[in-house]
Every structure is written in C-alpha cells, then in structure tokens.
Amino acid sequence: MCGIVGYIGRNEAWSVILEGLKRLEYRGYDSAGLAVLNNGTIDVRKAVGKLKVLESSVKDNPPAGCIGVGHTRWATHGRPSDENAHPHTDCSGRITVVHNGIIENYLQLKSRLEARGHKFTSETDTEVAAHLIEEYYDGDLASAVRRAAKELEGSFALVVMAQDEPGCLVGARRHSPLVVGLGEEESFLASDVAAFLKHTRRVVFVDDDLVVSVGKNNVRLFDLQGNEFVASATTVDWDAAMAERGGYDHFMLKEIHEQPRALRDTMRGRLSSELDRIDLPGLNLSDDEIRNINRIVMIACGTAYHASIAGKYAIEELCRIPVEVDVASELRYRDPVIDDRTLAIVISQSGETIDTIVGLREAKRKGAKAVAITNVVGSLAARESDGVLYTYAGPEIAVASTKAYTTQLMLLYLIALYIAQVRGTIDESRAATLRAALWELPSQAEIILNDYSEVVKAAERYYCFNGFLYMARGINLASALEGALKMKEIAYIHAEGYAAGEMKHGPIAMIDPTFVTIAIAVQSKTYDKILNNIKEVKARSGEVIAVANTHDETIVNYADRVFRVPQTEELLSPVLVAIPLQLMAYHVACNRSPNIDQPRNLAKTVTVE
Numbered sequence: 328m329c330g331i332v333g334y335i336g337r338n339e340a341w342s343v344i345l346e347g348l349k350r351l352e353y354r355g356y357d358s359a360g361l362a363v364l365n366n367g368t369i370d371v372r373k374a375v376g377k378l379k380v381l382e383s384s385v386k387d388n389p390p391a392g393c394i395g396v397g398h399t400r401w402a403t404h405g406r407p408s409d410e411n412a413h414p415h416t417d418c419s420g421r422i423t424v425v426h427n428g429i430i431e432n433y434l435q436l437k438s439r440l441e442a443r444g445h446k447f448t449s450e451t452d453t454e455v456a457a458h459l460i461e462e463y464y465d466g467d468l469a470s471a472v473r474r475a476a477k478e479l480e481g482s483f484a485l486v487v488m489a490q491d492e493p494g495c496l497v498g499a500r501r502h503s504p505l506v507v508g509l510g511e512e513e514s515f516l517a518s519d520v521a522a523f524l525k526h527t528r529r530v531v532f533v534d535d536d537l538v539v540s541v542g543k544n545n546v547r548l549f550d551l552q553g554n555e556f557v558a559s560a561t562t563v564d565w566d567a568a569m570a571e572r573g574g575y576d577h578f579m580l581k582e583i584h585e586q587p588r589a590l591r592d593t594m595r596g597r598l599s600s601e602l603d604r605i606d607l608p609g610l611n612l613s614d615d616e617i618r619n620i621n622r623i624v625m626i627a628c629g630t631a632y633h634a635s636i637a638g639k640y641a642i643e644e645l646c647r648i649p650v651e652v653d654v655a656s657e658l659r660y661r662d663p664v665i666d667d668r669t670l671a672i673v674i675s676q677s678g679e680t681i682d683t684i685v686g687l688r689e690a691k692r693k694g695a696k697a698v699a700i701t702n703v704v705g706s707l708a709a710r711e712s713d714g715v716l717y718t719y720a721g722p723e724i725a726v727a728s729t730k731a732y733t734t735q736l737m738l739l740y741l742i743a744l745y746i747a748q749v750r751g752t753i754d755e756s757r758a759a760t761l762r763a764a765l766w767e768l769p770s771q772a773e774i775i776l777n778d779y780s781e782v783v784k785a786a787e788r789y790y791c792f793n794g795f796l797y798m799a800r801g802i803n804l805a806s807a808l809e810g811a812l813k814m815k816e817i818a819y820i821h822a823e824g825y826a827a828g829e830m831k832h833g834p835i836a837m838i839d840p841t842f843v844t845i846a847i848a849v850q851s852k853t854y855d856k857i858l859n860n861i862k863e864v865k866a867r868s869g870e871v872i873a874v875a876n877t878h879d880e881t882i883v884n885y886a887d888r889v890f891r892v893p894q895t896e897e898l899l900s901p902v903l904v905a906i907p908l909q910l911m912a913y914h915v916a917c918n919r920s921p922n923i924d925q926p927r928n929l930a931k932t933v934t935v936e
C-alpha cells in the first residue's frame with residue numbers, strides 16, 4: 328500500500344510534501360519519511376509512527392529546497408523502523424527512491440547487487456530499486472530508472488530524485504497508482520490526486536510500464552524501450568475542500584453525511600429528471616450485446632463485495648440473468664466459468680485493489696466484456712475495462728468505506744433497470760415505480776441523517792458488549808455483512824453478518840445477555856420471518872436492535888430498540904439500511920478507539936496480495 332509524493336516547484340518542498348502525505352495517510356501509517364534536495368545535497372528525514380511524528384521533528388528544523396520526495400508506509404517487507412522507512416538511497420546517497428508496491432524478485436536482485444559491492448541498510452524490497460538505478464546511472468536519471476524498471480518484477484510506483492539532476496523527478500509504475508499534477512511552475516507526482524488537489528486539478532495518469540520525467544514546467548513520458556509519448560492532461564472535477572474534514576470530527580462521519588449528495592450526483596444524468604428513462608452510455612454495450620449476455624460475474628473485495636451481493640439480488644430479479652458473486656481473491660485462483668457471453672462487473676472504490684484487478688484481467692482473458700464501477704477517474708479498473716461507470720462520491724479518505732458503498736449500490740440498481748429494459752424482462756409500471764423510488768433515496772437518506780439520536784444512545788449502551796450479530800433475509804443480507812464489517816474494522820468488536828434463516832443452524836448458540844443482535848426488519852416479503860427470528864433471540868435473553876421502517880408500530884413489541892429508516896422498495900432498501908449501521912459502528916468506535924479514520928492494521932487501498 329503506502330502513499331508517495333514528489334514535488335518540484337517554487338515552494339519549500341518539505342511543507343508541500345507533508346501536506347500531500349497527510350492526504351495519503353489512509354494508504355499506510357506506520358512510518359513516514361521525506362528527502363529534500365538543495366545545493367547538491369539530499370537531506371533525508373524519517374520517523375516511525377504516524378505522520379505527525381515526522382511532522383513535528385521536521386518542523387523544528389525544516390530541510391530547505393524546492394524539490395523532494397515523501398512517503399507514508401504500510402509495512403510489507405521489514406517491520407516499521409527508521410531503517411525500513413522510505414526514502415531509500417543508493418550506496419553513495421546520491422539517488423533517493425520512494426516506492427509503493429512489492430518487488431517480488433528483490434532477493435535475487437539484492438544478491439546480484441551485493442556481489443557487485445552494493446551495501447544494503449534496510450530489510451525492504453524497495454532498497455534494491457535504489458541500488459539498481461545506481462548501477463545504471465550515467466547522468467540520465469530517466470534512462471537509469473527505465474533500465475531498472477525493466478528488471479523489476481511485481482508491482483511498483485516509484486518516484487526517484489538524483490543529487491546531480493535538481494531539475495527533474497522521475498517516476499515509473501506497474502500495477503500501483505501514479506499520477507502527475509501540473510501546476511503553475513510546479514509539478515507533483517503522487518499515488519492519488521488528493522495529495523495535490525489544493526494546488527492543481529490538471530493531471531496526467533501514468534499507465535503501466537511507463538516512465539515519467541517531470542520538471543517545474545514540463546512532463547515527458549517514455550515506455551520501457553525509451554520511446555517518447557505525448558502526455559495528455561485531463562482536469563479532475565474534485566476540489567480540495569472535498570478532501571478536507573469540513574468541521575466533522577472524522578472523515579468517516581463527514582463521508583456518511585455526504586451520502587445524499589453523493590447519491591444524487593451518481594444518479595444525475597443517468598436517471599432522467601422526468602424519471603422516464605435510464606441512460607448508461609458508460610456501460611459501452613450495444614443493445615445486441617446486452618441481449619447476448621447469458622451470465623454476469625461480479626468481482627470485488629470487502630465492502631465492494633457486499634455491494635455486489637445486493638447487485639446479484641437486484642439483477643437476477645429484474646433481468647433474469649444468473650449472477651455469480653465472488654471475492655476477487657478467490658475468483659482469481661479458481662478457474663471460474665466465464666466466456667464471451669459473460670459480463671464481468673468489477674466493483675472497486677479505488678479501482679486499484681490488486682485482487683480485483685487480477686480478477687478483471689482473468690475475466691477479460693476468458694473473453695468476457697468488463698464494466699468497472701469505480702470512484703477514481705483514470706484508475707486501473709477504469710482503464711482496463713470495456714466500460715466504466717463512475718460513482719460520483721468524491722474522495723473517500725476514511726479507511727472504512729461508506730459513501731462509496733451506497734453509490735455502488737445506486738449504480739448496480741441503475742444497471743439492473745437498464746439491462747431489464749433492454750431485455751424486456753420488466754414491465755413499464757414496475758420499472759417506473761423503481762425509478763421513482765430511486766429518485767427519493769437521497770432525500771430519504773437526509774431524513775435519517777437529520778436525527779439519529781437513537782443510534783448514538785444505543786452506541787453508548789452497547790459499546791462494551793462482547794459481540795454483535797447482524798441478521799437479515801433477502802437483499803439485506805448485504806446490509807448484515809456490511810454492518811458487521813464496519814463494526815469489526817473500526818470498533819474492533821467481533822461481529823458477524825448472517826442470513827437469518829441460518830440462525831438455528833449454529834449462530835443462535837452465541838446468544839446471551841452480553842451479545843447484541845441487529846435485525847434488519849424493514850418491510851419485505853420475509854418481514855414476518857424476521858419477527859420470528861427476533862423472538863427466538865429474545866427467548867434466549869439476547870438484546871435486539873431492529874432496523875425498521877418509520878411507521879412500523881409492530882416492531883416495538885419485539886425489539887429492545889429500533890433504528891428508523893423511511894420506507895422504500897425492498898430491493899432498494901440496502902441504501903437506507905446502510906446508514907444507521909455505519910453510524911452505529913462509528914459511534915461505538917468513538918467510545919472505544921481514537922483511530923476511526925485509520926484503524927489499526929488496515930490501509931485504504933490494498934495494492935498488494
């Protein structure tokens with residue numbers, strides 16, 4: 328994982344780099360470092376721990392200079408320590424490297440380089456890149472990086488600075504993100520545009536196996552053979568304020584509150600305001616191609632996988648196409664049944680999750696058409712798919728995904744309705760009902776967010792309980808799994824999501840007075856069955872919180888507490904149910920952990936296996 332930043336321009340590099348690293352801290356936060364070049368000398372600073380440790384030591388005695396590189400680390404090779412923190416240097420200290428990814432052949436390269444006299448000072452895979460570049464360096468950094476990149480196996484985004492070339496930074500990438508930012512007499516290289524959004528929105532996305540050389544006023548792209556490419560810049564429509572906390576205690580809370588806006592933006596232009604039509608040009612599929620699909624495979628990890636579970640229910644019900652959902656880390660190794668009549672739907676907030684990307688490649692290799700649902704313009708998933716539908720959630724900074732999830736659901740509903748229309752598997756009155764209900768979701772989400780005092784009270788009561796079980800039936804199985812994941816990842820409490828019909832097959836044995844069950848009991852065809860499940864838990868002295876509709880009077884006779892959500896179509900209800908579950912995990916976590924935006928052991932984007 329890890330976040331990297333490079334800067335060349337008119338300002339003090341240390342300050343721009345630290346500010347950029349703060350935006351990337353979601354990618355890793357066990358150590359950090361930066362290096363600044365000035366008057367022929369490179370000054371390297373490192374610190375174990377969160378970025379603020381580095382920041383306070385650098386601020387006491389900042390390194391002068393207008394060109395530098397920085398890194399925030401999530402350890403893969405070598406424990407968090409000053410020696411293993413980046414930047415890494417070659418033997419002479421003249422070449423400095425920051426890296427995101429894993430160099431898989433680093434042991435072979437290391438022994439070859441050691442045999443040639445190179446001295447290593449860290450346990451990392453990254454350091455081989457610095458020494459390999461040193462081997463090839465003859466006064467042309469871009470050429471040395473290019474020759475080194477050819478020999479590296481695995482994944483990397485590198486930013487390299489050479490003492491003898493103060494006018495440029497050189498980057499290279501394979502399977503790890505790298506973006507160039509073009510400002511006024513200043514340029515940036517970073518893992519994510521969030522690092523430099525405050526300075527510029529003009530970006531160049533660097534493709535795999537390209538080397539990029541940036542100066543204050545120029546950018547040059549080369550392939551690994553040294554052929555030069557024209558770098559085409561695009562303007563991203565995120566602004567810096569979107570990546571700030573905006574008065575909220577945590578990014579996660581801010582992002583939960585952004586959901587009405589994010590849902591509206593994701594619907595805009597796709598569901599017509601007359602509510603009579605859905606247009607999805609991003610799908611990039613002709614009507615004939617849609618009619619030819621005989622199977623859909625969804626590829627995703629974590630929260631995005633939970634969105635795919637809801638997507639399966641929606642697509643199978645509306646389109647009558649069999650849908651298979653699988654976590655990408657399983658799909659990539661199990662030889663799935665995919666052919667040229669399969670549509671692969673790849674769901675990834677970052678668009679860079681390595682298992683998801685490999686799953687996408689595997690699906691395409693077997694002949695499938697692939698459509699990406701992603702939040703990041705120009706991400707790998709977007710570029711490698713045949714079609715792309717962006718969730719317009721804006722930057723998601725908190726590690727725990729919230730607004731990306733509900734906007735992924737929104738796109739899956741739009742896809743299901745669109746395909747159903749084309750294939751004629753839905754009658755117009757049902758389609759019209761669903762379109763109208765979709766349109767209402769952002770306002771209904773606002774109603775939940777206007778008053779969730781019940782959730783805050785419940786969090787205060789239950790934050791020291793031993794475990795949470797989330798149970799649901801039908802499409803809200805996705806909500807149960809997602810609610811449990813949120814609780815685990817930020818509150819560090821054991822939580823499980825279960826199909827309620829499975830309770831008697833095992834989980835009910837867990838129920839005791841210290842165990843909380845959250846039952847998703849919104850109006851549905853299985854509502855009465857969920858009431859029975861709640862009775863069974865109560866009969867064993869378990870505490871029950873129900874998520875139920877606003878006007879449901881019955882539920883108070885069953886559950887100890889009720890989180891209310893407005894009523895919508897059962898198929899669409901996971902969007903609304905997600906919100907109190909996100910808030911519950913957030914408020915339980917507030918009572919237990921200071922690290923809500925950056926939970927222990929996690930990173931936002933999993934770019935290594």
Ligand code: F6R
Pocket residue numbers: 628629630631632674675676677678679680683726727728729812813816931932933
């Ligand atoms: C959980 C969470 C993760 C991600 C997963 C996939 O809150 O954020 O489970 O959903 O790592 O990430 P993307 O969507 O970027 O592929």
